[in-house]
Structure formats: C-alpha cells, structure tokens
Amino acid sequence: MSKEIELKLRLSPAQARRLQSCKVLSGLQPQKYRLLNTYYDTPDFDLRQRGVAVRFRRKGWAVWLMTVKAGAPSAGGLAQRSEWEAPTQAGVFDFSIVTDAKLRAFLASHQAQLQAVFSTDFTRTTWMLNQAGAIVELALDRGRINVPGVGKAPRSEALCELELELLEGESPDPLFNLAIALAADLQLHPEIVSKAERGYALADDAAANPVKALASSVEKSMTPVEAFRSIALSCLMQLQGNEAGAIAGDNPEYVHQARVAIRRLRSAFNLFTPVLNQRFVEIYSSRWKQLAGGLGSARDWDVFLTETLAPLEEAFPGDADLAVLRARGEATKAKAQASAGVALKQKAYSQLLLAFSAALFRVEPPTIDAQCKSSALSLRKFAVRRLYKRAQMIERLVSEHGKMNAERRHDLRIAFKKLRYALEFFAPILPRKRLAACQASLAMIQNLLGTLNDQVTASRLIKQMHPKSDPDPLSRGWIAGRTQLLVAALNDELRGFTASRKPWP
Structure with a gap:
C-alpha cells in the first residue's frame, strides 16, 4: 500500500x-x-x-x-x-x-x-x-x-x-x-x-444539495493545535461544497451555508487563539472576516423576504405598500446574490484558500510562555477551560437581560452562537447525554435570538428602501408586535438554560 x-x-x-x-x-x-x-x-x-x-x-x-x-x-x-x-x-x-x-x-x-x-x-x-x-x-x-x-x-x-x-x-x-x-x-x-x-x-x-456543517472528527488524543486543524479543514470542506451553488445563484441556501462555514471557521479561530501563533491568527482571521462581509447582504435580504415579509403578505393580501416592498426587496436581493457569487469567483478567494490551507499544515503553538501553558493541556482540559469561559460570558450577559436593548441582545446572540459552535467542535470528547440536552436548549435560544435579530435587520432594510420617508406603518407595527412575543419566549428559555446542568465540570 x-x-x-x-x-x-x-x-x-x-x-x-x-x-x-x-x-x-x-x-x-x-x-x-x-x-x-x-x-x-x-x-x-x-x-x-x-x-x-x-x-x-x-x-x-x-x-x-x-x-x-x-x-x-x-x-x-x-x-x-x-x-x-x-x-x-x-x-x-x-x-x-x-x-x-x-x-x-x-x-x-x-x-x-x-x-x-x-x-x-x-x-x-x-x-x-x-x-x-x-x-x-x-x-x-x-x-x-x-x-x-x-x-x-x-x-x-x-x-x-x-x-x-x-x-x-x-x-x-x-x-x-x-x-x-x-x-x-x-x-x-x-x-x-x-x-x-x-x-x-x-x-x-x-440534483446537488447545499452542504451543511460536517460532524466534528476531533479525538481526545489530539493536541489542541491538531484539533483546530481538523475543525478548520472541515469548515473549508463545507465552504467549498457550496461554492458552485452560490455562484450559480439559483438557491440562496448555498450562500447561507457558505456563510455558516466561514462563521464556524472564525469561531474556531476565536476558540483556539490561546494555542495558535498570533501572526497566523492576525493574518487569516481578518481575511475570512472580510470574505464573510461580502456574502452577508444576500442572506439578510433572503431572510427578510421569506421570514418577515411573506407572513405579512399572507395576513394582508393585496396591500400596496407590501407589494412595493416585495418588488424592491427582490431586486436588491438579486443584486446581493450576484455579488456573493462574484466574490467566490475572484482570484483573491482562490489564493486565500491555497494560502490558508498551506498555513494550516504549518501552524504551530505560540512562542509566548504564558500561552504555551494552554497548548500543553490535553484537549479535554483545554476544551473544559474554553467552554467554561464562554459560559461565564453568557451568564454575565443574561444577568443584564432585564435592561437589554437590541444591541445587547445581539451580543448575547453572538455569545450563545460561539458556545454552540464550541460544543459542536468538542462533541466527540464530551458526555453524550448532557451534551444533547444542552445543545437542544442552545438551539432554541439561538433561534429566538436570531429571529429577534432578523426583526432589527428587517427594520433597517425597510428604512433603506424608504430613505426619505417613514417606514410602512403596517410592517413597523408587525415587527414591534413580533419582537414583544419573542422577548417573552426568550426570557423563559434563558431561565431554563441557566438552571440546567452543563456537559462540562
């Protein structure tokens, strides 16, 4: 052989x-x-x-x-x-x-x-x-x-x-x-x-289908750097599996899954920063962030049209203002979708994939003694330490939830998303039963926070389409009502999460 x-x-x-x-x-x-x-x-x-x-x-x-x-x-x-x-x-x-x-x-x-x-x-x-x-x-x-x-x-x-x-x-x-x-x-x-x-x-x-995130293949025998490499390569596989569909532009789910892959990769950078060479993080974390920004607008418009505007149209058929929103939204979405496809056809994107893949096989722990202590930990101990830190951030934000505005809820959404990705990355080395229960709770909370964020985005996009006048009162009232209901449901889920037993000591 x-x-x-x-x-x-x-x-x-x-x-x-x-x-x-x-x-x-x-x-x-x-x-x-x-x-x-x-x-x-x-x-x-x-x-x-x-x-x-x-x-x-x-x-x-x-x-x-x-x-x-x-x-x-x-x-x-x-x-x-x-x-x-x-x-x-x-x-x-x-x-x-x-x-x-x-x-x-x-x-x-x-x-x-x-x-x-x-x-x-x-x-x-x-x-x-x-x-x-x-x-x-x-x-x-x-x-x-x-x-x-x-x-x-x-x-x-x-x-x-x-x-x-x-x-x-x-x-x-x-x-x-x-x-x-x-x-x-x-x-x-x-x-x-x-x-x-x-x-x-x-x-x-x-027919091909959009490629979703692959199950983590980390093993407890890996070093933290080896685990990062495995996770990053998995993210690249998901990203490249959606390239052709995103470029074709027929199904917005391809762009969404490409964004998810980059988001997961950037979350992995953040999670493993203590055991990665600082120069490597500085170079590639910012370059992936820039690419993610080029794909973001297409997804925002798709969510607005399918999850915010569509229910409004069903409840108020024939409304003239909603028809205007639909026409303008579809046109803007088409432009954003085409822009996302162009970003993935650029020579710069191909060169980023090559350079980053090469760097992944060369990446070494940092040379700073204080940080090397983290890289010397077993993967299990490193995972527990990083998960605990993410949970602490969430507990601090949840304690402030009563006085939260849209910006703070956005911070909470990002914190929960980071914890959810971290749990997915470390899943093979965590207790299975407690992990499943925690992930189910996280999925519900992230869905509520994501929908709340979609309402904020929808308000921004509506304003963008009506730059010289007040937004349509019907859509504005609908968004405000949905936001109140979502906040109430979120409060219940947050209480359950904070009281639950976590899948790490």
Whole structure:
C-alpha cells in the first residue's frame, strides 16, 4: 500500500494553455500520454457510499492497472488517501492487493455486482520537479468524463485540471509551495471534487444539495493545535461544497451555508487563539472576516423576504405598500446574490484558500510562555477551560437581560452562537447525554435570538428602501408586535438554560 498525497487545482482551458510559460516550469521538458480509466461500482453505488474507488487504467498502450483508493474527502484541494495498485487484465478483479482486511472483505463481498459506471479519457502532460528535496509530479489533465447510455442517453463532461502529486517526501508543503508559485501567473482554484466524484455525479444525475456543517472528527488524543486543524479543514470542506451553488445563484441556501462555514471557521479561530501563533491568527482571521462581509447582504435580504415579509403578505393580501416592498426587496436581493457569487469567483478567494490551507499544515503553538501553558493541556482540559469561559460570558450577559436593548441582545446572540459552535467542535470528547440536552436548549435560544435579530435587520432594510420617508406603518407595527412575543419566549428559555446542568465540570 502507498499513501497518495496530491493537490488538485481547477483551471480554465485558456489558463491551461498558458501553463507551459510559467516561470517554475522554465527549462523543463514535459511528457505527454493518454490515460483511459473505467470506474466500477454496484448498481446501488455501495463503494461510493463507503468512500472507495475501484478503477482500471491503461496508460498509452501499456498493460492495464487495477487501482483501489480509500480515504477521507479532500479539503482545500489536498487529498491524502490509501492506494493499492497492481497490473491486471481489464475487468479482472484481484482484491488480494488490498492490505486492509476489512476493506478487502467488503470488496470481495460485492465483487459479483460490480459493473462499469463511468470512464475518463484524457491526455496527461507531466513535469517532474524537485521542490526542496521533495519530488513532485505536476500533471495537466485535459479530456472528458463519459457515462454510457444504460437506460438513458449517454452523458459527457469536459475535464481540465492540474494534479500535484508528492512522489518523494512526507509533508504537503512542497505541493502548496508549487501551487502558490503557479497561482502567481495563473488563476487556479483548489478542487475538492475528484474525477471519480464528478463521474458519479454525472452517472447519478441527482440534483446537488447545499452542504451543511460536517460532524466534528476531533479525538481526545489530539493536541489542541491538531484539533483546530481538523475543525478548520472541515469548515473549508463545507465552504467549498457550496461554492458552485452560490455562484450559480439559483438557491440562496448555498450562500447561507457558505456563510455558516466561514462563521464556524472564525469561531474556531476565536476558540483556539490561546494555542495558535498570533501572526497566523492576525493574518487569516481578518481575511475570512472580510470574505464573510461580502456574502452577508444576500442572506439578510433572503431572510427578510421569506421570514418577515411573506407572513405579512399572507395576513394582508393585496396591500400596496407590501407589494412595493416585495418588488424592491427582490431586486436588491438579486443584486446581493450576484455579488456573493462574484466574490467566490475572484482570484483573491482562490489564493486565500491555497494560502490558508498551506498555513494550516504549518501552524504551530505560540512562542509566548504564558500561552504555551494552554497548548500543553490535553484537549479535554483545554476544551473544559474554553467552554467554561464562554459560559461565564453568557451568564454575565443574561444577568443584564432585564435592561437589554437590541444591541445587547445581539451580543448575547453572538455569545450563545460561539458556545454552540464550541460544543459542536468538542462533541466527540464530551458526555453524550448532557451534551444533547444542552445543545437542544442552545438551539432554541439561538433561534429566538436570531429571529429577534432578523426583526432589527428587517427594520433597517425597510428604512433603506424608504430613505426619505417613514417606514410602512403596517410592517413597523408587525415587527414591534413580533419582537414583544419573542422577548417573552426568550426570557423563559434563558431561565431554563441557566438552571440546567452543563456537559462540562
């Protein structure tokens, strides 16, 4: 078994034509050959569900190779997978090469059902580079992904991407260094979707859905810095899983989930700051905050139109002022949605993903002695300390709730959101029963505080659409009435939360 470490980058055909002229490839002679690949699975895609790929490949006129790949999906374009490969005949399976006993048994039990699902046919142009002692293969792949017409018309999709594979070495640093150097001349974007995943999507022909936050994969054996890296990579996976939908602009939920991913990432920065290098935090926390600001307006308008204006229209059908609000709101939302998509298509965003992913694999604890004490803690002790601090902040804000205005409720909402994210991040190392009860309470409180914040936002947006006159009295009265009801419900939930037993000592 070998460990495959590769960085995948998306580029346009026009950018691909410029690749040869990049400085880092100057003087290097490329090799070019054709690759034919056929991927197999069961009719129910059992291998796909297990995160396994079985492929037959022929390079030029050479013998066929059977390859089995297994491993976690990529984040920031970087994939690290187990790989087994051996010569064979096309369509002849030999799973004895798989050294993972459980995986080998799984493949053997499904062998009789395996059938060709899709194929890739592309020309690969490769360059070999020595990067600080590491050997990296840079491969430009151009061709097509093809799905045979079994019961439906055949389908095909263009393929144009770069793969940077670490042939000798252990750290992914040389891959990121090379990618960043190439990105100075080209517009490259980290690609989290493999050729196999694209082929499956084409074969399945199922509609894509917005990607929600993934379950935390932290383990108690991790150091706090390792836990941060795991959480940050998970946030990147969620963000990149929603890029295409957010750019297309047809479903506002994609923008919302992209914002959630960035919000969770920024919360992780705040949570783990005591164990992170200060310079790393200063550089990247502000850059993610700036990107989040570019996506925020689209979500605000969507919430206003669906959750504030829609109930008003249902209660007062045909109201002229509400019709004006609807028309102006839809127009402004469309502009905000387009702006969000543009932000995710910029070269600066692609470069941020590359630079941040590289920095994640290099991040070390701070050098300040006082802060190093936190990084020396076990993850469990670090988690308890940070959760307790967040709970203290909430208790202070709740004690002031009686004299709270909209601004203070906003502070309380942010504090509860930070605690909720922290609990989600540390969930695998906390007591399950108490955690579930606490998370349910937090979800209810956060929902109430979020809806209250939506009322404030709605008032602002209405005023924005009526800059020279008083806001529509009907909508203003509706918002005021809802706010009173929400505040009463919030008081009840806050009393229950403060009296409950928390999932940490």
